[in-house]
Amino acid sequence: MSKASYFIRKATKQDAAFIWQLIWRVGINPLGLDWRRFVVAVHEHGVRIGCAQVKSHKDGSLELASVAVVPLYRHQGVAETMIREILKDHNPPIYLTCRGSLVSFYERFGFSELFELETMPAYFRRVKRVFTWLEKRKWVERLAVMVWNGE
Numbered sequence: 001m002s003k004a005s006y007f008i009r010k011a012t013k014q015d016a017a018f019i020w021q022l023i024w025r026v027g028i029n030p031l032g033l034d035w036r037r038f039v040v041a042v043h044e045h046g047v048r049i050g051c052a053q054v055k056s057h058k059d060g061s062l063e064l065a066s067v068a069v070v071p072l073y074r075h076q077g078v079a080e081t082m083i084r085e086i087l088k089d090h091n092p093p094i095y096l097t098c099r100g101s102l103v104s105f106y107e108r109f110g111f112s113e114l115f116e117l118e119t120m121p122a123y124f125r126r127v128k129r130v131f132t133w134l135e136k137r138k139w140v141e142r143l144a145v146m147v148w149n150g151e
């Protein structure tokens with residue numbers, strides 16, 4: 001398959017259904033999917049192929065979230081391009097949560113894993129506590145909390 005040619009743009013209201021469907025299809029957190037915070041990746045043929053957002057939490061922290069790419073277009077740098085675009089437009093720190101297997105993927109952008117609850121904003125502390133409880137029962141894969149402090 002040849003490499004996809006695509007561009008990244010801010011989402012519009014017309015992207016809301018695409019975002020919602022893609023997030024449900026890939027099975028990641030379906031809460032807080034306001035299109036206003038999203039960017040979408042668009043194939044040169046006009047088809048939408050990925051999305052990502054920055055969420056803000058009540059504790060003031062920012063979260064890189066909802067990073068998802070349509071299966072047919074994966075492994076071609078679409079997620080990487082969306083993430084680099086988002087980091088260019090935001091000031092650190094930016095946090096994220098991901099499965100343990102994706103830690104090395106996010107390290108390439110300068111994210112590093114946090115291990116101590118005290119170093120996490122309140123929202124991430126709560127999520128980490130819940131997942132630690134679930135992990136101990138082997139109900140979920142390990143959840144990592146990571147932070148980007150700028151490069």
Ligand SMILES: CC(C)(COP(=O)(O)OP(=O)(O)OC[C@H]1O[C@@H](n2cnc3c(N)ncnc32)[C@H](O)[C@@H]1OP(=O)(O)O)[C@@H](O)C(=O)NCCC(=O)NCCS
Nearest residue numbers: 026067068069074075076077078079080097098101102105
């Ligand atoms: C994770 C995801 C966004 C990556 O999108 P992508 O456009 O294929 O990513 P890129 O092409 O920029 O980078 C690919 C690299 O990411 C890493 N990667 C992708 N999926 C991975 C996975 N499931 N486990 C571990 N590493 C993974 C690999 O290093 C991969 O390198 P490779 O192409 O040489 O194999 C995509 O697989 C996806 O939508 N997954 C389902 C939703 C999801 O899990 N999102 C992340 C939430 S934290």
